[in-house]
Amino acid sequence: MKNLRRKTLAAASVVALGVGLAATGGLAPAAAAGPDTTFLVLAPQGGKTDKAAARVAAAKGTVVASYDQIGVLVVRSTNPDFATQVAGAGVESVASTAGLGTALDEGETVEVSAEEVANATGDPTKEPMYGQQWDMNMIHVPQAHAVNSGSSNVVVGVLDSGISSSHPDLATQIAKDKSVSCIGGVTDTTEAAWNPTNSDHGTHVAGTIAAAVNGIGVTGIAPGVKVAAVKVVNNDGFIYPEAAVCGFLWAADHGMQLTNNSYFIDPWELNCRNDARQRPVWQAVQRAIRYSQSKGVLNVASAGNSNYDLAHKNTDYDSPNNLPEGQDPTPRVDLNSACLDLPAEAPGVVTVSAVGPTGQKSYYSSYGQGVIDVTAPGGDSRFRTQGARSTSTDTILSTIGRLDAQGNMVNGWGYKQGTSMSGPHATGVAALALSAHPGMTPGQLSAFLERSAVAQSCPAGVYDPVPNWPVPVPPATWPHNIGPSYCSGGERNGFYGAGMVDAFNVVK
Ligand SMILES: [Ca+2]
Ligand SMILES: [Ca+2]
Known part of the structure; x- marks a missing residue:
């Protein structure tokens, strides 16, 4: 396996960008x-x-x-x-x-080598690399596919870094006539514009939702549906508010019933504190989300990778990003609706935490009672070794694609982890639900997703899955915060919401 370490821009650099502005x-x-x-x-x-x-x-x-x-x-x-x-x-x-762009929390990709791809035979009745897709078994995808693998009437907008339209596992799965780049807040429908540039993130997300059952590579959760690339991540790896506004409106006005949002804008941390000047920006994004919901779109969002209690932002003195030694975190006060984490905390959005192959909350996944709606596999490379080593096969295998230095698209398969990966599992299950039960409103669909989820209990006491992994020294690198957390709630709780999404339960 090849380790592609991707430089992740720390949030601190975002703040620095804003200073001069x-x-x-x-x-x-x-x-x-x-x-x-x-x-x-x-x-x-x-x-x-x-x-x-x-x-x-x-x-x-x-x-x-x-x-x-x-x-x-x-x-x-x-x-x-x-x-x-x-x-x-x-x-x-x-x-x-x-200065209000938020860095995509991309993590690293562990690429599967061409030799490993060639040698993957798996179960001959399934996709060649299905043997590594523990996540699909966890949410009962094979059982679901025996009943319904998705309808081409369902189009899922992937608001992300683009989707490779030449990928052998995705080429047939993309609604090209509905794909777009929204960089700069302006739509560009040329195919090159919505293909990825230097990020494989969007292609990985798209494969989890809808990679084809075609005897090549992997399967997605809903291979019968279509995905549309809605590129909102610029070439520097940032999501700007004007791109997010453009993306939500594009999806709403082009007949998409679902969007997946595996990115996390944290205006509270970066922008809202003591800064009324920037509130209109977040109000614009919230108008866009509300509009999309009024047009029948259910938006699914990742909870974030900060191992952060999203339910206690106004009292918790920890900031989501590590601070240099000796620097006091500023208390979070004045919580108001303009300072919600977007899109995760906007009303009506399905917010998804992540679990690893054991079904326990991933060490990095943010959480929060009343904020997390459901959970799904996002991978956990550290859980089995309590943090001592990283095990890439405990993360999520999907499609990857990005341009090489010569500008040629390089397609393949690789492992990534994050709530960026759990979100599309929930989106894929929602797409199956709509395929089996067309006509649901966004509210009915999100209620169904929660009702059909399998409840997961809180771990008892303090939860500290990676005690052997020292907290990274600032400047923070992904994941930002590790360490103990506490799950509150009963059958519905802060780690798992209503529970694990289940592909079979929504189609049976
Ligand atoms: Ca395939
Ligand atoms: Ca929600």
Whole structure:
């Protein structure tokens, strides 16, 4: 196996990026051009954007995308006074998104070598690499496929780093006419634009949902459904709010019933604290999520990989990312709706924690009573050795694809772990549920997903699965926090929500 260590940008660098960008005030002379900056301009909720668009033009801004459905304009401007000059009738709020990109928590990929792929014979009645797909057995995918393996009427939007359309396990599975890049908040439907560049993350997610049953590689949970690439991760590995807004609206307006969101925007940590200036940005994202739900989309989101109690952010003094020794974490106060972790904590979104092959919460998975809705396999490379060693086969095997240095797509299969991997298991089960029971509303579907899940009990006492793995020294590298955690709740609890999603239970 080949170890592809991918550089993960620590959250600290995101904060650093934002530092120079606060000064959008009126100090510079109006005539001097500033950096080309992206703004979200919000018209009043439910209002039209024409007045706002006129104000944008007068303030020397260019509308690059107009999301009239939610009253949001994506604007670029080099006018350093744009934010103050655009304010007025028809504009509820405005904010620059500069510095508000969140790094994709990508983790590393352990690639399966070409020789291992060639030698994988598995069970001749199944896919050649099925023998390594412990996750599929755990949620009873073979039993489900005997009844229903998915309907091509179901299209799942994969809001991620793109999907390789040349991958032999995915080429037949992609709704190309519904795939798009949303980088910059502007749609681009060319195939190259929504294929991956330097990240294999989106292709891995897509394979878990819908890799083909074709005698090659692996199976997905719902190989009969279609996935659409909705690329929201830029080439630097960041998700910007304008891309997320674009992605939710694209999925909603192109007939998708489900989206998978294996990324985690934490405005509370990075952006909301003492910074009212940035709240409009998060309000725009929340408008987009609400709109998609009103159009019949169920959004599934990963809980995050910080081993963090999402239910106690306002009282817990730990920050999700490790702080340098001696630096005091700032208490989390002033929790308000603008500071929800997005999309995981937005109302109506299905939030998914992760378990490893033992069924216990993965050491990295965030949790929280009332926040986690269901759990699913995300892998746990450290559980069996209590942290002493990493076992890649205890993580999730799926499809991978990204460009090499020469710009050629390299397709293959590989192991990854994270709530990025558990989320698509829940999405795949939801896609099977919709295939077997078409016509459910997002609310009915999420209730069904929870009702059909297999309840998992809390571990007793303090949970510390990797005591032999020292906490990484800052600057934090993925995973950010390891160490003890505590599960609260009964049949429905903070680690597992309503329980493990089950593919057979939703189709039988
Ligand atoms: Ca296959
Ligand atoms: Ca939820």
